[in-house]
Amino acid sequence: MAEIVIRNLRKEFGSFVAVRESSFTIGDGEFFMLLGPSGCGKTTTLRMIAGLELPTAGDILLDGENVAQVPASRRDIAFVFQMFALYPHMNVRQNLAYPLKNQGMARADIRRRVDEVARILGIVSILDSGVGRLSGGDRQRVALGRAIVREPKAFLMDEPLGALDAEFREHMAEELRALHNRMNATTVYVTHDQLEAMQMGDKIVVMNHGVVEQFGTPQEIYDHPATMFVADFIGSPPMNFLRFTGTFERGATSVHLSGVDIAVPELRQEAAGREIALGVRPEHVRLSDGGAYRGCVDATEYLGTTQIVTLQCDNGTVKARIPASQHAIIGETVGLEFSTATLSLFDAGSGRALVTAANEGAFRG
Ligand code: ATP
Numbered sequence: 001m002a003e004i005v006i007r008n009l010r011k012e013f014g015s016f017v018a019v020r021e022s023s024f025t026i027g028d029g030e031f032f033m034l035l036g037p038s039g040c041g042k043t044t045t046l047r048m049i050a051g052l053e054l055p056t057a058g059d060i061l062l063d064g065e066n067v068a069q070v071p072a073s074r075r076d077i078a079f080v081f082q083m084f085a086l087y088p089h090m091n092v093r094q095n096l097a098y099p100l101k102n103q104g105m106a107r108a109d110i111r112r113r114v115d116e117v118a119r120i121l122g123i124v125s126i127l128d129s130g131v132g133r134l135s136g137g138d139r140q141r142v143a144l145g146r147a148i149v150r151e152p153k154a155f156l157m158d159e160p161l162g163a164l165d166a167e168f169r170e171h172m173a174e175e176l177r178a179l180h181n182r183m184n185a186t187t188v189y190v191t192h193d194q195l196e197a198m199q200m201g202d203k204i205v206v207m208n209h210g211v212v213e214q215f216g217t218p219q220e221i222y223d224h225p226a227t228m229f230v231a232d233f234i235g236s237p238p239m240n241f242l243r244f245t246g247t248f249e250r251g252a253t254s255v256h257l258s259g260v261d262i263a264v265p266e267l268r269q270e271a272a273g274r275e276i277a278l279g280v281r282p283e284h285v286r287l288s289d290g291g292a293y294r295g296c297v298d299a300t301e302y303l304g305t306t307q308i309v310t311l312q313c314d315n316g317t318v319k320a321r322i323p324a325s326q327h328a329i330i331g332e333t334v335g336l337e338f339s340t341a342t343l344s345l346f347d348a349g350s351g352r353a354l355v356t357a358a359n360e361g362a363f364r365g
Contacts, residue, residue, distance in 0.1 A: 002063045002153035002186050003028045004049060009058035009068075011044050017210055018044045021058070024205050024215040026154075029184040031177065033197040036207035037233070042190045043158055045207070049188060050079045050156050062153060078147035080157045086131045086142055092118075093127045096145050103150075117145045120182060136164070140172060144179070154186040161196070173200055194234050198222065206230050214363065224362035225344060228351040231279050237308060240285070241277040242315035243348055248276075255345070258314040260293045263340040265358035271347065276354075278315075279344035282308065285320035287328060291335020297328050311336065 004026040011019040019041040026032045034042040047053040049060055051072030060068045067075050086095050096114045105113075118124045121141045126134065131142060140160075147155055160176075161169045177200050180187055191197050197204050198218045206213045206221065206229075214226040225231035231239035244257055252267045255278060262278070287309065295311030295318055302324060309320045309328045318336060322328065345354040353359060 003061075004154060004186065004188070005059070005061035006045075006049070007059040007061065009045065009048060009060065010056045011041070011048060011053065011210075012056045019048070019055075020210045022205075022207075022210075022212045024212060026186060026188060027203070029186055030202045031180050031187045031200060032189065033201035033204045034188065034190045034207065035192070035194060035197040035201075035204050035233075036213075037192055040207040041210040042192075042207055046079075046156050046158055046188060046190050049154075050077055051075045052079070076153045078150055078152035078155050080144060080147045080155055080160060086139060086146075088132055091128055091130050092123065092134070092142050095131060095142055096127075096149055099146060099150050113149050113151075117149050120148070120179070121145050136168065137172065137175075141175075144176075148183070148185075152185075154188065156188045158190045159192070160189070162191075176200065195236070198234070206233060208233075216362070220362050223342070224353070224359040225279070226353050226363045228277060228279070228346050228348070231344065231346070235281060237282050237319045237321075239279045239281050239344070240316070240318045241279055241346070241348075242313065242318070243275060243277050244315055245273065245275050247272045247274075257293060262293060262338060262343075264343045264345060265341060265356035267345070268355040268357060268360050271345075271354055275348040277346040277348040279346055280318070280338050281342060282319045282321040284339040284342040285318060285322075286337040286339075287311075287320055287322055287326065288335045288337055291337045293336050294333050295336050296333050297330050299330065300328050 006022055006024050009019055009022040022045060034045055036042050044053060048055050051070060055068050058068065059066050062075065093114055096117060097110050100110045100113060118127055121144065123138060123141050126138055131139065161172050164172060173196060201218055203216065204218055204221055205215045208229050214221055214230045221230060222234055242257060246255060248267050248271045250267060250270045254261045254263050295313035297309055298312050299310040301308040305324055306321050307324045309322055311318045311320065341358055345356060346352065347354060
């Protein structure tokens with residue numbers, strides 16, 4: 001299997017820049033997610049790794065060898081296309097054997113390899129079935145098997161679960177992850193679904209308008225978003241932003257919001273006269289009668305064990321995730337308390353996180 005290093009990768013289509021100077025490393029054996037909204041350049045990045053699209057500039061190192069300008073057929077990477085694309089006139093065994101036959105492998109070796117992959121995927125019992133009569137799940141397993149038999153250096157998948165209904169999607173996601181844990185194959189997976197990325201990925205790259213916003217583990221990205229875009233894109237409901245203008249010295253440990261001092265992680269940079277956004281995740285807001293920073297309850301949304309309470313505050317709207325058993329009455333004014341260590345601060349102009357004692361060292365390049 002392989003490590004894939006992406007260095008200053010750029011792709012232009014005419015005057016349009018689809019991917020801008022992207023850099024990140026996909027570790028050997030990692031399940032790696034390319035995440036972002038539609039049109040952000042995920043598929044273009046994946047296609048460049050596959051060799052289906054040549055970069056305008058930059059490097060793609062596959063186990064140390066620069067393959068940026070090497071044709072797809074010589075990269076030894078399997079692109080798991082649309083998972084349902086099987087040869088309809090062949091049975092499962094023939095579908096699985098096809099890529100090996102193409103390589104000119106001996107019949108006995110093909111048989112051994114196909115049997116082994118069928119065992120890994122749990123499809124031994126359907127090896128002689130025609131693909132036309134298979135369930136959706138089995139079709140996906142066969143399509144995956146066709147990529148696995150080649151024993152490539154890495155697998156690339158573009159929204160492979162996108163067409164499935166929610167329940168089946170969850171099941172296939174678990175299966176894919178379990179399969180990865182058994183095989184430990186480097187996998188690059190494109191999705192626009194932040195939950196899928198968080199659940200399945202060892203590492204995530206978050207892209208926006210062709211730019212890598214952040215690269216890290218799901219927890220690093222959730223706890224320490226590098227930008228307001230990431231903070232907003234990850235999490236449901238997303239991070240709240242309380243906006244104000246302030247000047248802070250390096251070493252400051254509180255911010256002043258509507259006459260109230262709020263403790264924050266120690267600032268490790270200064271911020272002079274800028275519009276600042278104080279970022280707080282809904283689950284890190286507590287509602288109390290006594291809290292000095294106040295907000296008016298606007299709406300409540302019951303979710304079983306928790307509820308989402310929407311509050312209007314001087315510095316913006318705040319959603320709080322609190323226990324369902326706690327009373328929140330629409331129209332009442334209550335205090336909001338924030339867990340200091342979990343707070344983020346952003347330069348609202350650039351959207352970038354300010355460096356604090358909590359996030360220092362959390363962002364990877
Ligand atoms: P989606 O989830 O919608 O596929 P994506 O993040 O995968 O989004 P890409 O498919 O990489 O996005 O596309 C990025 C941008 O590049 C889009 O604006 C798209 O229209 C543009 N683009 C992609 N391929 C081409 C092409 N061959 N010629 C011109 N523009 C292209």
